[in-house]
Amino acid sequence: MIIQEKEQRNWQPIVKQFEAVLGKNGVVQRREELLTYECDGLTSYRKRPAVVVLPRTTEQVAEVVKICDRHQIPWVARGAGTGLSGGALPVENCVLIVTALMKQILQIDLENQRVVVQPGVINNWVTQAVSGAGFYYAPDPSSQIVCSIGGNVAENSGGVHCLKYGVTTNHVLGLKLVLPDGSIVDVGSPVQEIPGYDITGLFVGSEGTLGIATEITLRILKTAESICVLLADFSNMEACGASVSDIISAGIIPAGMEIMDNLSINAVEDVVATGCYPRDAAAILLVEVDGLEVEVAANKKRIAEICTKNGARSITTANDPETRLKLWKGRKAAFAAAGHMSPDYYVQDGVIPRTQLPFVLQEIENLSQKYGYRIANVFHAGDGNLHPLILYDNSVPGALEKVEELGGDILKLCVKVGGSLSGEHGIGADKKCYMPEMFTETDLETMQWVRQVFNPNGLANPGKMFPTPRTCGEAARAQTEKKFEAIERF
Amino acid sequence: MIIQEKEQRNWQPIVKQFEAVLGKNGVVQRREELLTYECDGLTSYRKRPAVVVLPRTTEQVAEVVKICDRHQIPWVARGAGTGLSGGALPVENCVLIVTALMKQILQIDLENQRVVVQPGVINNWVTQAVSGAGFYYAPDPSSQIVCSIGGNVAENSGGVHCLKYGVTTNHVLGLKLVLPDGSIVDVGSPVQEIPGYDITGLFVGSEGTLGIATEITLRILKTAESICVLLADFSNMEACGASVSDIISAGIIPAGMEIMDNLSINAVEDVVATGCYPRDAAAILLVEVDGLEVEVAANKKRIAEICTKNGARSITTANDPETRLKLWKGRKAAFAAAGHMSPDYYVQDGVIPRTQLPFVLQEIENLSQKYGYRIANVFHAGDGNLHPLILYDNSVPGALEKVEELGGDILKLCVKVGGSLSGEHGIGADKKCYMPEMFTETDLETMQWVRQVFNPNGLANPGKMFPTPRTCGEAARAQTEKKFEAIERF
Numbered sequence: 017m018i019i020q021e022k023e024q025r026n027w028q029p030i031v032k033q034f035e036a037v038l039g040k041n042g043v044v045q046r047r048e049e050l051l052t053y054e055c056d057g058l059t060s061y062r063k064r065p066a067v068v069v070l071p072r073t074t075e076q077v078a079e080v081v082k083i084c085d086r087h088q089i090p091w092v093a094r095g096a097g098t099g100l101s102g103g104a105l106p107v108e109n110c111v112l113i114v115t116a117l118m119k120q121i122l123q124i125d126l127e128n129q130r131v132v133v134q135p136g137v138i139n140n141w142v143t144q145a146v147s148g149a150g151f152y153y154a155p156d157p158s159s160q161i162v163c164s165i166g167g168n169v170a171e172n173s174g175g176v177h178c179l180k181y182g183v184t185t186n187h188v189l190g191l192k193l194v195l196p197d198g199s200i201v202d203v204g205s206p207v208q209e210i211p212g213y214d215i216t217g218l219f220v221g222s223e224g225t226l227g228i229a230t231e232i233t234l235r236i237l238k239t240a241e242s243i244c245v246l247l248a249d250f251s252n253m254e255a256c257g258a259s260v261s262d263i264i265s266a267g268i269i270p271a272g273m274e275i276m277d278n279l280s281i282n283a284v285e286d287v288v289a290t291g292c293y294p295r296d297a298a299a300i301l302l303v304e305v306d307g308l309e310v311e312v313a314a315n316k317k318r319i320a321e322i323c324t325k326n327g328a329r330s331i332t333t334a335n336d337p338e339t340r341l342k343l344w345k346g347r348k349a350a351f352a353a354a355g356h357m358s359p360d361y362y363v364q365d366g367v368i369p370r371t372q373l374p375f376v377l378q379e380i381e382n383l384s385q386k387y388g389y390r391i392a393n394v395f396h397a398g399d400g401n402l403h404p405l406i407l408y409d410n411s412v413p414g415a416l417e418k419v420e421e422l423g424g425d426i427l428k429l430c431v432k433v434g435g436s437l438s439g440e441h442g443i444g445a446d447k448k449c450y451m452p453e454m455f456t457e458t459d460l461e462t463m464q465w466v467r468q469v470f471n472p473n474g475l476a477n478p479g480k481m482f483p484t485p486r487t488c489g490e491a492a493r494a495q496t497e498k499k500f501e502a503i504e505r506f
Numbered sequence: 507m508i509i510q511e512k513e514q515r516n517w518q519p520i521v522k523q524f525e526a527v528l529g530k531n532g533v534v535q536r537r538e539e540l541l542t543y544e545c546d547g548l549t550s551y552r553k554r555p556a557v558v559v560l561p562r563t564t565e566q567v568a569e570v571v572k573i574c575d576r577h578q579i580p581w582v583a584r585g586a587g588t589g590l591s592g593g594a595l596p597v598e599n600c601v602l603i604v605t606a607l608m609k610q611i612l613q614i615d616l617e618n619q620r621v622v623v624q625p626g627v628i629n630n631w632v633t634q635a636v637s638g639a640g641f642y643y644a645p646d647p648s649s650q651i652v653c654s655i656g657g658n659v660a661e662n663s664g665g666v667h668c669l670k671y672g673v674t675t676n677h678v679l680g681l682k683l684v685l686p687d688g689s690i691v692d693v694g695s696p697v698q699e700i701p702g703y704d705i706t707g708l709f710v711g712s713e714g715t716l717g718i719a720t721e722i723t724l725r726i727l728k729t730a731e732s733i734c735v736l737l738a739d740f741s742n743m744e745a746c747g748a749s750v751s752d753i754i755s756a757g758i759i760p761a762g763m764e765i766m767d768n769l770s771i772n773a774v775e776d777v778v779a780t781g782c783y784p785r786d787a788a789a790i791l792l793v794e795v796d797g798l799e800v801e802v803a804a805n806k807k808r809i810a811e812i813c814t815k816n817g818a819r820s821i822t823t824a825n826d827p828e829t830r831l832k833l834w835k836g837r838k839a840a841f842a843a844a845g846h847m848s849p850d851y852y853v854q855d856g857v858i859p860r861t862q863l864p865f866v867l868q869e870i871e872n873l874s875q876k877y878g879y880r881i882a883n884v885f886h887a888g889d890g891n892l893h894p895l896i897l898y899d900n901s902v903p904g905a906l907e908k909v910e911e912l913g914g915d916i917l918k919l920c921v922k923v924g925g926s927l928s929g930e931h932g933i934g935a936d937k938k939c940y941m942p943e944m945f946t947e948t949d950l951e952t953m954q955w956v957r958q959v960f961n962p963n964g965l966a967n968p969g970k971m972f973p974t975p976r977t978c979g980e981a982a983r984a985q986t987e988k989k990f991e992a993i994e995r996f
Contacts (some may be wrong), residue, residue, distance in 0.1 A: 128859050128860070174699065183699060199948055200948070201946075202949060203952070205925075206859065207858070207859055208857075209664065209668075209673060209926060209929040210926040210927075210928070211927050211928040211944075212941070212945065214704075214708055215952060215953065215956070218704055218705075218707065220704070221702075221703070221704060267729075267731065308801050308804050311798050311801035315798070367697045367699050369696065370618070371618060399697075436701065437700075437701055440699060451702070454700075459691055462691050463702055469958070469959040470955065481701075
């Protein structure tokens with residue numbers, strides 16, 4: 017195995033090589049400066065990198081990766097460090113390649129609806145750059161004002177609008193990649209229909225284990241003529257969930273469809289006081305529809321009818337941007353509000369078939385009582401992507417372990433009903449031990465084949481995504497040898 | 507290299523093994539019966555397989571593949587054999603695995619909008635199976651009443667509706683696969699947001715070179731409340747092309763948007779006499795919009811305005827199914843009509859950025875004159891997917907070669923303006939020599955890594971998709987050895 021936990025490498029000659037490529041300002045190695053890079057958004061895991069490098073160009077990234085390859089140094093790519101699964105968590109004695117200085121928008125081609133960016137560009141900047149001309153970039157993670165496109169690509173990020181518009185992979189047309197051997201490859205194409213293997217799709221969501229994207233071609237969409245947000249409040253969660261199913265069954269695909277439960281509602285009202293979320297509601301449903309004015313008006317009417325039929329106590333609608341923002345405000349502040357309710361919170365991210373919503377929410381309530389922790393539920397209801405927020409106090413010894421176990425039970429539940437371990441936060445360091453819940457050994461082995469062929473020495477983001485670092489696992493090795501013996505035979 | 511052109515294998519013991527798995531009826535080896543399988547829709551290439559096998563289950567496919575692996579026999583998967591790039595063309599002394607008997611629809615889950623099918627299920631059957639309940643399967647190749655879902659997956663097929671709804675890869679949620687070593691793997695998931703590498707996306711469009719799909723989970727969509735078709739006719743192609751750009755720029759995404767030129771119009775009027783396509787038009791534009799009634803009405807109005815502004819001579823619209831069908835009839839018959847215009851025709855398939863349409867059509871006209879062959883243009887204008895039909899007479903010595911050269915020049919032109927070698931027909935045997943026009947050596951090598959790891963002995967559909975059978979190429983070998991030496995080092 018490559019990562020030697022107690023390795024005593026002589027870093028100085030290596031740092032000199034990095035400085036030759038990046039200049040002195042492009043290399044960080046002072047202990048106090050490295051602190052910033054010890055974790056990503058999953059703050060319960062920490063590890064200090066040996067060196068941080070800050071390249072500005074594809075060529076610089078390639079040179080850095082080549083140096084790592086030459087010296088067999090593990091490396092981890094990091095965007096803005098807002099990820100929630102520890103995907104950008106450093107490994108011991110690694111080089112952390114931070115894309116924070118790669119923040120240029122390289123090309124805006126409105127006619128063909130595409131934008132080429134460096135990976136450090138912040139998600140929201142893309143929309144800002146094209147909104148004047150009537151376009152926007154669809155994937156909108158909660159962290160969109162701080163997270164980077166490179167990180168979005170690594171984790172295949174979603175957001176409230178992915179119900180209608182899909183996740184990051186549906187909006188990436190092409191990538192310039194630096195592979196773990198330092199070679200530079202272009203995959204994908206500005207036109208959408210291309211032959212050959214879909215290597216672009218393979219890289220999106222590969223969590224930095226196959227290489228690093230240094231230029232990203234994004235598809236931008238025309239801003240809808242009209243947008244409307246509806247807020248319906250319910251005295252029980254079942255009615256709220258039934259409304260979601262009924263809206264989809266009616267053939268309506270809203271831009272977004274979110275549910276918040278009573279605990280979340282009160283948390284956000286305590287903190288941001290929207291005044292729109294009734295504190296006594298068991299659940300609220302937020303639905304955004306977009307399109308032509310006539311279409312939005314018609315869908316608004318149908319959705320209101322469906323919610324009313326299911327027993328909604330009141331329905332508020334907003335067409336103008338200001339009121340829409342007010343209705344969304346509480347939802348957007350939900351994670352922050354959880355931090356006010358409790359000293360600490362743990363966000364889980366799982367997916368279930370929409371039809372399993374009532375059953376799964378009841379089971380989560382049972383788990384909450386069994387473990388003795390309150391759980392606030394905020395979720396992308398339309399695509400069954402749950403975000404239970406487990407509230408706890410990290411200063412209580414053993415609390416984190418119990419909460420992680422509870423989080424794990426929720427994930428197992430998601431998989432049991434036919435769902436998935438992650439909707440948009442990725443596997444990273446946090447969830448890798450749950451991968452066998454969802455995938456068979458053969459399934460995981462097949463993924464490992466792909467990893468090993470791009471990242472044969474396991475230097476790119478080792479120990480992430482897969483249950484064990486299989487590059488050194490017996491089974492993987494046997495499999496690999498069997499495969500590659502064959503290749504060498506011809 | 508595996509494929510020995512003049513190999514004298516003793517097939518009888520192998521056939522016995524196939525018969526043990528499939529029964530006598532599941533194995534075809536009589537010379538006259540093998541004739542059917544000599545080519546796919548690209549009839550200019552022919553090769554007789556050694557044996558044809560007709561499995562009915564995943565397990566039978568796996569057993570057949572294992573027998574091939576054991577005896578190092580190349581194999582090719584074939585669906586309905588309607589492909590246009592020679593993807594299912596047999597190779598010398600191969601086993602052809604025909605999925606024609608794997609035609610069961612295994613599961614219909616309307617609530618979660620998915621259908622599980624065997625690969626031999628015909629594209630159109632999926633829609634037929636769910637249309638009563640108000641659903642349909644979106645990808646609709648011209649051959650949809652005869653082509654199989656398995657073939658659609660292999661070639662990542664499109665159709666007239668892929669402008670709005672995407673190609674096959676956007677509608678495949680999961681696959682059960684038999685890999686070239688005979689192992690059975692499940693990839694993807696019924697829920698759309700899943701972690702891990704997107705192996706499903708990698709397989710769709712891999713043209714049978716990575717394995718064979720034996721169960722396919724498809725997403726089905728709600729049938730739109732309203733559908734309208736507009737036919738606008740123009741006295742010049744530029745105005746027709748400009749209308750396409752203007753419709754997209756207005757933020758409208760029609761379900762489909764097709765252009766036919768004067769030669770195609772007259773061809774179809776000669777053959778199917780729609781009576782709707784004016785014979786003196788330089789070009790007609792067919793636009794289908796779908797959605798809510800109010801939305802369709804609004805878009806119809808805006809599209810008509812745009813076409814009129816661009817000089818359309820007349821605009822016909824159709825809302826009821828019967829009239830819509832009448833407007834589509836000529837477009838659907840375009841390929842068949844080409845066969846009536848000329849003893850033979852060659853369909854090309856390339857993609858260009860929409861903005862390059864006028865330039866590329868002019869260049870195609872220049873090439874037509876240079877080579878002295880008439881070219882009818884029928885194309886998916888919305889996504890820039892061209893289908894020039896080159897009319898020729900195969901009985902003239904040397905004609906096919908000249909036509910292939912002309913087709914190649916059109917492809918090079920597509921790539922030169924930033925487009926692609928294939929929109930929906932695949933590379934297969936037909937276009938592999940053009941891959942280096944679009945991809946660098948490093949790009950192709952990267953794809954080869956993937957192929958070699960899944961298909962290390964090159965037994966699955968050898969000699970397709972890539973410019974040379976790189977499994978025996980020096981460069982690939984050197985690269986592979988470099989990679990796998992490293993793997994064996996830990």
